[in-house]
Amino acid sequence: MRNEYLMLCASIAVAIAGLPVAAMAQPATSTNAAIADLNTVEMPRVTKTVDSSVLSTVAQSHLGLLAKTTPTAVVADSTPMNHMQLILQRSALREGALNALISAQHDPKSPKFHTWLTPQEYGATFGVAEVDIAAVKSWLSSQGFTVHGVYPNKMQIDFSGTAGMVKRAFHTQENHYTLNKVSHIANASDISVPTALKDVVVGVAGLNDLRPQALHVAPKIAQFDATSQKFKITQPATVHNLVANPEAVSFQGGVRGLVPYDTAKMYGVDQLRASGITGKGITIAVVEDGSMVPADWTNFVSQFNLASYGGTFAQIQPQATPAMVNCIDPTIANPGEDDTETLLDAEWSTAIAPGANIVVASCDDSNGKNFFGGVFTAATNLINGASRPNVISASYGYGEGFVDAASKTAIDLMWAQADVEGISVFVSTGDSGTNPSFNGSVISGAGLDANAFATSPNVTGVGGTDTADVLDKTSSKYFSKTTNSEYGSALSYIPEIPWNQSCGNSLAAKFAGQPSALEFCKQYLTYDPYGYYVTSESGSGGPSSVDRKPAWQRQVHNAAKDQSRDLPDVSLFAGSYGGYTWVIICTAANPCVPGFTAPVSLEGGTSLSSPMFAGIQALIDQGLAASGLPAYQGNAAPTLYALAAQEYGGATGGTPASLDTCNSDNGAKGTGKCVFHNVTRSGISTQCIQQLPGVVTADCYFYGTIQNFQGLYGPVQVGLTSSSATAYTPKTTAYSSQQGWSFAAGLGSVNAKNLLTAWKAFDNAP
Template identity: 30%
Template sequence: MTDTRKFFRRSAGVNRDVCKNALACLLLLAFGFSTVAMAQVRDLVRGSVDSNNVVRLSESKVSWASAENDLGALDEATVLQALSVNLKRSAMRQAAFESLLQEQQDPASVNFHAWLTPQQVGEKFGASANDIQAITDWLQAQGLHVDRVANSRMSISFSGSAANVKAAFGTELHRYRVNGETRIATVDTPRVPAALVGVIQSVRGLITARTHSYHTLTQHQSSAPMPGATQPELSICPPAGTCRYFLTPADFATIYGMKPVLQQSINGAGQNIAIVGRAQVSNADIEAFEHVTSLPNSDPILIVPPAGISPPPASTSCTDTDPSDCGKANDQSEATLDVERAIGTAPGATIYLVASTDVDNQDGVLIATEHVIDDTPLFAKILSISFGSCESDAPPNGLSYLDQLFSQAAIEGISVLVASGDSGVAGCDTTGTPPKLQFRSPNALCSSSYVTCVGGTQFADTTNSSAYWSSVNVTGYASALGYIPEGGWNEPLDSSNASQIAASGGGVSAYLPTPSWQAGVGVPGTQGRYTPDVAFSASQHDGYFTCIASGNGSCVANSQGSFGFIAIGGTSASTPSMAGIVALLNQKLGGPQGNLNPRLYALAATPSNGVFHDATPASSGVTSCVITIPSMCNNSMPGPTDLSAGLTGYPLTTGYDEVTGLGSINVQNLLAQWVATVPTFFVPIRRCRYAPLHC
């Protein structure tokens, strides 16, 4: 791992050599060469802070905070926790920050992989001590309690009563009923003293931000061992119909070119993967999964963020839960899936489950995410997030905050993986339910260019399954014979042939710009940040083998030798799978890689390197690809009663597409080609729609 002290010495030396006079310094800053050492801290608070001289922030209201949803004012005695004032940098500091991000990915730079700690981010690029003191003094003068200043010095957390919040920010808080849940939002745009408007970007926590997990599950029972066999079979082959198979870690390794890598003892050893969630897991589930799939025993390490609340102990059987909830997708099944998929892909890695329940208006997943990025230097350089919410539900200032937070992760060398979503192009619809909202919206957490957004594919194996799957299982319940052609994940009908929402999320951000590196064959243009970036199998058709006792899938054999297990689909499964692959990459290269995207798109520019399996209409097996009909060649949505009466999505194309991104990955080729490809940085493409962070 690069010593960050060397980075500061080297950058300082470069500046002394080049910056001989004031003109040279200005040129150096203008062209962005090693600007980090010269990004001097400046006070952005101008003049005295007068609470009678206020300015409203440039924030937009959320669409759901409407009169028809309004339940009235929030009780002013209500105490609100986990609020924060989010700050912004001067133009000079932001330019220096972005310059360092590029230098960290340039092998020719003295700052290549010179990752910073959260504290160093604050020292070099955070708000000045005077600005932080001015904001802190003002918050306290309003009767609010200052709880913490982020190590990055880019946010200040506080708490207080709804009455004090109303007085401080000049807006009443109301309750709203939206899709069956109660949310909170401001009636007016928050206001702050005019002297602080130059340093305050937004106020977070005044509008409910809730994420949901992306997975669906079904219960299954293995067969009893056949005479002379040592283990039961997992595949389900009805007398008439198509056989159904289940992805075990050994199958995933076979299909995606991991077996040669694992045979070289590249298994994630020495790497830490942080998985964020809202629930604990039962270690008995994890150990049963490892036993059945022939993996070494390794329990995850639970961490509860100091700003969070510990989730209750995990359920260990259906009798521990509400019977109506048994076997349904929930936060525990999400956490279990994520841990088992990460272990299944990188069995030598250490898995940290960073979990918190929600705290008032703040989502526990976001609390956990902040902890991994800002509170734990050198803790985990891989962060897996299998949650999200659609952009249309999120306030624009929330997207700016997330983009800023994930950019901090990138400069610290953290690779962030986020699920693209399971509702196809209609990101605001609830997965599995009949179509309802029917408008395009991607996952807001995926919109940042500093995360690798992971979508879903579906195997095109139904017409000749014997060509891809063995009729018997071998060690680790492996049955896949090799790579299986893929299309886009899209299952518009449930087991009863009723319309449902279940497809790879993707689309274009309405708020954040096209990143400089997102170019190449198939990239639609420069309308915004396009997602996803990569994809792996996510369908229930060949669901991931999972052990969850509380869902009647303990993987513990009964007296007949068979056992219950769970099959899970969704981009929640493909995301921790990618996190495990990053652990293999980091182990081989001897250190973290930070933001993966610039190099991934550079690799995709040379298809002959075999890094990506490009999902196309041809590989999907769809004989007649019609964009208005949901199928494996698109992520279009069905109508409530008619497949062709839904929302038109995006098509699979050669190269990049907004269903599977660049495609799935051949892991052996990825690791072999990674160091041979240098990312190309283009002139940044900037837009100013709804005042995004960098405009």
Template identity: 25%
Template sequence: MNRLVRPALATAAAAALTAAALAGTGPADAASGRTTLAGSVPSWADAAHKAGTVPGSTAVDFRVYLGLRGGDAAQQLALSVSTPGSANYGKFLTPAQFRAQFAPSTADVNAVKKWLAGQGFKVTGVPANQKYVEATGTAAQAASAFSTSFAEYSVAGKQVRSNTSALSVPSGLPAVEAVVGLDESQTLAVSDKVTPGPAVYHNAQPCSAYWGEKTPQNTPTPDGTVLPPNAPPFAPCGYAGAQLQNVYGMSGAIASGNDGTGVTVAVIDAYASPTIASDVETYSARHGLPSIKGHFSQVVPPGVYNKPESKKQDPQGWAGEESLDIEAVHTMAPGADIVYYGAPNNFQDLDAVLNKVVDDHAADIVTNSYGWSSEALPTGFIKPYLDIQAQAAAEGMSLLYSSGDDGDETGGVAGATPTPDWPATSPLVTAVGGTALGIGADGHRVFELGWESGTSTLTNGTFPTPTYLYGSGGGTSRLFAQPSYQAGVVPSTISQTYGGSPMRAVPDVSALGDPNTGLLVGETQTMPDGSQAYDEYRIGGTSLSSPLYAGMLALAVQRAGHSFGLANPTLYAARSTSVDITKAARATYPGTVRVNFNNGFDAADGYSYIERTFDQDEPLTIHVRDGYDNVTGVGSPNGQAWLQAVAGK
């Protein structure tokens, strides 16, 4: 999962956002004739982190978001049309109908455009649903227009810009909800802990074609290293094709034509892989999947690699993410249409791309393998996202998000503040957690455990006590009250973990995520000699879980003959047909041994032998348990029974 990382200090600020995060604008000051935008100063923009000034000539690119008409009416409608038994169930709106009922008025948009132009900004765009006005200008113009100043701050080893005080706008612009882009909250860093970059990576041998095929007891190590006699089996090389269709019980449906035909799944990431179409063709041919020709398209903004902000990021680092997402969806829904939308950067414009996908009603299902490592984002960033998510559900679109790859974000450190990731915590999306999965020689499920991994590197012939490494994100929101679909399902020990009223818990559902039992992914990579060639390697993360689940949901949409909007009411109602992920198999299947090339490519620099344990959630505040849990939600799909229950037939 590509994650836009908040610094550790921001995590502690999450509790302070409980009341303010969705509040929008603050009170108007009659004396100044201005309205303060609540929560528009990032938590890290304080004197302790101030590092310098921002030249007035610095270019800024920002969006002024306008609130939906009707307050929370759009969110209420989104839940109503998505809940079986509701009088409005299935009565989805078209984008035009949603705009007519809820979109900001043309008069309000024109007022904002006029004001921005009067401040010297260049207005560069307004989407069809009029959700925001985008503009460019200088830091000096922004300081004057929004009654603030700007400074550089040193945060997590990065120099980032922020306004020094709360933004404000003239009180005559009452529809303004937030301003996004003046501070650089979203540009701090990107973690590719699971997703490797474009340089070639090879799985080292031995690795297994299926669970338990090769073990330290029946297969020698390539360099003669002796492993402990009780060492667990060698890790799979990576599952693919029929293995995953079989283990989740979807192979029969796919063979009979229930393969996602007629359903469109959108994938949103940043940037784009220039070789993705040919890579997926090669991958499909190798793993028994049908051609994707005629079923795949890619939408990428012009100049995607040339924007100034791209220089702060790693465009090619997302090529593996795109390959993973598309190949995972195609594996589980080989007949579905897949459309990829690449944002021109991996921070500010992801929400704008989501807005376009939703307002164009470009898909029935959207899978998103990115997120922020807490809920401690500026107010102005969260509320616009909620509005877009409400429009998606109201139109019948299902949004899926990876739940995160770092457990409760504490790293197992005592006293650290736990937090789930945003946008997975939104009550208007389906948060998908990860599992560790053993697939047998005949495609059956040997085990499925919660994905929380410990790691231990062989030292002097033994594996020391493993320490926590990574795992499925989850926990209890500090921002959102418990949605109706979780009432009576999520135990109070989770929903009320902080005391007070029940709150939203994540994830909702789960699928394979553990990189040590992950997907075999194929993409064009850069070889050590600088040449480009197609290659395959094992990969995972909840970046895998979300698109796998999206593919299976596409089969249910096809079978039902209609989309679901917010899928959670239906998925929770069908939870008895999901595999309840428990700790029962942990004693029998404690982990795996992975063999790594030290240089990631060949044996020239030797090998490392690493034990990865399964379901090592003991250092964390989130744990696998019977029934709903905050690592795997209500569980993973269980074949025909799940399809029938979700589809209703």
């Protein structure tokens, strides 16, 4: 056994050493002979007859949150369950070799620095052996399932069946449940598989229909007022508008709508654009479960004078292989209807990188067409396909508490493969503070959590910021009173705080003359006795309960002293306190017209932040390619943290003077030479509730009771998110900003021009 172990280690080492440099836009090269040898050296792991009467339970293969939830009905056996994913488990040796390669690919001193693989090379080196895959496929077919195919990564098998087949093969019952007031389907217990297969089967992704949700706020329809140079919300008043507004800021004169000119000015993108860096030649894919009207994108680039930069737009349904068709077109019901999330992602990645090729990769997951979800399918198909993008943005998510182990494993395996192939992936961290599963509602019945789609150590999690000028009363310093020919008004970079629309916003509390956010929230109760303004709307951050902290995240000043992968990594504008500042999107229902003489849609959320950072990465990629460096950079986070350590200082030792210099509060002049804008004020502690009597809400400090919440729900306790149920202090607040890295804003935002300069130096390091 010892000799076999050493032989396998040596073979893997030889295989990795022999890997060719992959040209990512080209068809896959033939598999290296040394890689092929792995399948002959590594012994099969399915060594016994597959007997469906000899079973092993797959731990954590159902949603733990169902333990306290009573099913509403049994799912009929005839219910289709299409395109589930059986997730495979590679050997420990191959897992170790993969981690070693990823580390080397991001180490400028390694000969494997930026040596990327194709999907076929990835599958041959790090996938499950063909003989073991054949055994699993044979068993699935014997249970009546339709096996659609094996992915090139050799880590997942696409198959379909019915709820009855799932019950018989995996020994679990599919039930209907109501979670967060939404009806869902999920397996009631952990699954079982034949013991002979247990070493190569992680589980099944798609046994429940809880899928990542879009992370944008509800759009507002507004009309531009040329006199005030502001937008006035035109939507009908809702019931809570009848209650005295308790917020610190009154926006009776209208709200602000940012345009591409503004964000380019804020983040140093305009300086790159002036030198010809526009993202030209770089492909950004936004992965979606809905489609958009293509004319929206054309309207957007026309309205904001971006067409001359030569960017392109395409909307596709990617397939991993021609024979395995599992991405179904989420067709638009009528010509005037499109998906807000999709067009936000496509338009605002273009806003930053107007010369880039934008690809909307969308797969339907409605009506059981794709049971594990369209967003995952779109992403994994792109990553396994013949033509792969340079950059992927995913503006979707849900907390790790809402994901079973197999589904989380599938997500992490997908993003690791993208990294090995050189694809830079950006994922929104969430829109509901310390728990991303409550977008558009209030945290209840759950504690601290992090976005399962973003906690992979192979992606860059993007949080949300707000411009601080309104609450600082400095708008005249950073915005002109009138808009220019491109409808922009930003004058420079603007100091930022974490995006937080709740009374937990400590800067808003100060603006209102309150000594603390806690006292400000207590004042809310006086003016908002029914809780219509109670909200958890905020940029999200927090530690993973699944993924371990990567080494690169430990190397910066004030990195959390935990063992968890922490979010966010970076942040960009997402929204504002009180809903004052938004971005403009052009939709089919409300197209943009010259002068904004017709109503337009205003949007926000970390769904905006992620595609904007994807746009910044496209600029970086083009700039590097122009210098003869690779246009594919893989996961951006390791480089971002290495560069941040230069400005903020490392995890140990003294801190450089630039830690103070690069404070976001110093504005444009102070941070002009910085790569990062360090966000150090306020935080993302938001409101949370607990119905009485009801399910206990963890990690919430309750400061009061609303006797009839929103006039419908009876007595509800209301609090602020905290790591302590008995104290709300700077140490327990979840979470505050600080110098260096924080759960509230990560490393902060960036100056794109300075980032490119620093990145070039990093890539050229000996």
